[in-house]
Amino acid sequence: MNYLSTRGGAPQAGFDEILLEGLAPDGxxxxxxxxxxLDLEQLRRMQGLPYAELAFEVLQPFLAPMPPQQLREMLRAxxxxxxxxxxxIIRLQPLDAQLGLLGVxxxxxxxxxDMAMQLLGRLFEQALQAxxxxxxxxxxxxxxxxxxxxxxxxxxxGIRVFMLSPFGRMSPFQTAQMYSLDEPNIHNIAxxxxxxxxxxxxxxxxxxxxxxxxxxxxxxxSINWARVAAQVVYYFAGYLRSVRKVxxxxxxxxxxxxxxxxxxxxxARQMGLPLRRLVLATNENDVLDEFLRTGVYRPRAxxxxxxxxxxxMDISKxxxxxxxxxxxxxxxxxxxxxxxxxxxxxQGSFDLSADPAFARMREGxxxxxxxxxxxxxTIREEWERSGVLIxxxxxxxxxVARRNLEPGVPMLVVETALPAKFESTIREAVGRxxxxxxxxxxxxxxPQHFVVMQPDVEALKAYIAExxxxxxxx
Ligand SMILES: *Cc1c(COP(=O)(O)O)cnc(C)c1O
Numbered sequence: 001m002n003y004l005s006t007r008g009g010a011p012q013a014g015f016d017e018i019l020l021e022g023l024a025p026d027g028x029x030x031x032x033x034x035x036x037x038l039d040l041e042q043l044r045r046m047q048g049l050p051y052a053e054l055a056f057e058v059l060q061p062f063l064a065p066m067p068p069q070q071l072r073e074m075l076r077a078x079x080x081x082x083x084x085x086x087x088x089i090i091r092l093q094p095l096d097a098q099l100g101l102l103g104v105x106x107x108x109x110x111x112x113x114d115m116a117m118q119l120l121g122r123l124f125e126q127a128l129q130a131x132x133x134x135x136x137x138x139x140x141x142x143x144x145x146x147x148x149x150x151x152x153x154x155x156x157x158g159i160r161v162f163m164l165s166p167f168g169r170m171s172p173f174q175t176a177q178m179y180s181l182d183e184p185n186i187h188n189i190a191x192x193x194x195x196x197x198x199x200x201x202x203x204x205x206x207x208x209x210x211x212x213x214x215x216x217x218x219x220x221x222s223i224n225w226a227r228v229a230a231q232v233v234y235y236f237a238g239y240l241r242s243v244r245k246v247x248x249x250x251x252x253x254x255x256x257x258x259x260x261x262x263x264x265x266x267x268a269r270q271m272g273l274p275l276r277r278l279v280l281a282t283n284e285n286d287v288l289d290e291f292l293r294t295g296v297y298r299p300r301a302x303x304x305x306x307x308x309x310x311x312x313m314d315i316s317k318x319x320x321x322x323x324x325x326x327x328x329x330x331x332x333x334x335x336x337x338x339x340x341x342x343x344x345x346x347q348g349s350f351d352l353s354a355d356p357a358f359a360r361m362r363e364g365x366x367x368x369x370x371x372x373x374x375x376x377x378t379i380r381e382e383w384e385r386s387g388v389l390i391x392x393x394x395x396x397x398x399x400v401a402r403r404n405l406e407p408g409v410p411m412l413v414v415e416t417a418l419p420a421k422f423e424s425t426i427r428e429a430v431g432r433x434x435x436x437x438x439x440x441x442x443x444x445x446x447p448q449h450f451v452v453m454q455p456d457v458e459a460l461k462a463y464i465a466e467x468x469x470x471x472x473x474x
Pocket of ligand 1: 111112255258312393
C-alpha cells in the first residue's frame with residue numbers, strides 16, 4: 001500500500017516511510033492511496049475472531065510491507081488480557097434496548113488512546129531497530145495523550161519520551177498516572193505554566209531543525225496514520241459483536257476533539273463496514289458541530305479555547321479533519337490545498353455550504369454540542385436509569401446520541417475514558433466516587449518522578465541534550 005498527501009505535493013511513500021513522520025513534506029496529511037474493501041461475506045467470516053486476529057485482517061493491507069507473521073505476532077503481543085483487562089479487549093455495555101457503549105478504555109491508562117498507542121510503541125521500536133536509529137519523542141499533554149504515550153513507550157529500546165505537562169493543572173489521578181512511572185526512558189517535565197505554553201515549547205524545539213536532526217526529535221501526535229488505522233479495528237469489533245445479523249445498519253456516536261477517532265469510523269465505513277450514520281459530539285468547543293450545521297469551518301486560536309469538564313475535547317483546530325474533507329471532495333488535492341493552505345491562512349475559515357460535498361457529508365454524519373450542565377445531567381440520568389457510570393467525555397457522546405436516535409437503528413457511543421479519571425465531575429453528578437480498577441487503587445500514594453521547569457525553551461533543550469544519551473553519536 002502506498003500513501004499520498006492530502007495536498008498532492010509529496011511523493012507517494014510506503015508505510016515504513018510514513019510511520020515515524022508527522023506531516024507530509026507539502027504540509028498535508030498522509031492517507032492510503034485507496035481503502036481496501038471487505039464485503040459482507042468476508043465480514044461474516046471475521047465474526048467471532050479474537051481481537052488480535054480481527055486486527056490482523058483489518059490492518060494487514062495498510063501495513064503491507066511488514067511480513068504477515070511478524071504483524072500477527074505483534075498484534076497478539078499488544079492486544080492481551082493483561083493489558084486490556086479481558087480477552088475481549090473491548091467491552092460492550094447496553095444503556096437501553098437501542099443504545100449502548102463501545103468500551104475501548106480498558107487499557108493501562110483507562111482511555112481509548114491506549115488502543116492505538118500500545119500498538120504504536122511496538123511499531124516504533126521495531127522500525128527504529130530495523131534502521132538502527134533512535135527517537136526522542138517530545139510532546140505536551142493536558143492529560144490523556146501523555147500518559148497513553150508514556151505507558152506505550154516505557155521500556156522500549158531506542159525510544160525516550162520527554163513529556164511536558166502544565167504543573168499542578170491536571171487532575172490528581174492523571175498527574176499520579178504519569179508521574180508515578182519510574183522508567184529510565186520516560187521524562188516527566190512539569191512546566192510552571194499552562195498547557196498552551198507547553199505546546200509552544202514543543203513547537204519551538206521541533207522548529208529548530210538543526211537541534212531536531214542532531215537529537216532525533218520526533219512526536220506522536222494524533223495525525224499519525226498508524227494511530228488512526230489502529231482505531232479502525234474497534235469499529236469492526238464493535239459492529240461484529242453487537243449486530244444481530246451482519247449487514248444490519250448501526251449508528252455510532254463519537255465524542256470528538258481532533259477528529260481522529262471519528263475519522264477511524266469514517267475509514268471503517270469506507271472499507272465496507274455497514275455503519276449508517278456517524279454522530280459527532282463536541283463539548284463547548286464546538287468548531288466541528290458548527291461546521292456540520294453551517295458548512296463553515298472556522299478553527300479558533302488557543303486563547304479562545306475554553307477549559308471544560310471534558311478537558312480532552314478542549315480543541316479548536318481539528319488536526320485530522322483535513323483527511324475527511326479530502327475524501328469527501330472526491331480526493332481532490334488541489335481543492336484541499338486551497339481550503340487548508342490558502343483560505344485558512346488568508347481568511348481564517350472556509351465555507352463549503354454550497355458544495356455538493358457538504359450535502360454528502362451531512363447524509364452520513366450529524367453532530368451536536370454538549371455543555372457542563374448537560375454533561376452532569378447525562379451522567380446522573382444514565383446512572384439512575386441503568387446503573388452505568390460514564391465519564392464526562394462519554395457523557396457528551398451519550399447526550400448527543402440520544403438526540404439523534406432513529407427508530408429501528410441501534411447506536412453505540414464510543415466510551416473514550418473511564419469515570420475513575422475524572423472524580424470531581426462524577427462526584428458533582430452522582431454524589432459518589434467512581435470505582436477504580438484494582439491497578440489504580442493507590443495511585444496517588446506512589447512516589448512521583450518529575451522535574452519542574454520554567455517555561456524556557458533553552459532549559460528544555462539543555463535537559464533533552466543531557467538525557468538523550470547515545471542518540472547524539474548517530
Ligand atoms: C483524545 C480524547 C478525545 C478526543 O478524541 P479525538 O480523536 O481527538 O477526536 C475524547 N475523549 C477522550 C477521553 C480523549 O482522551
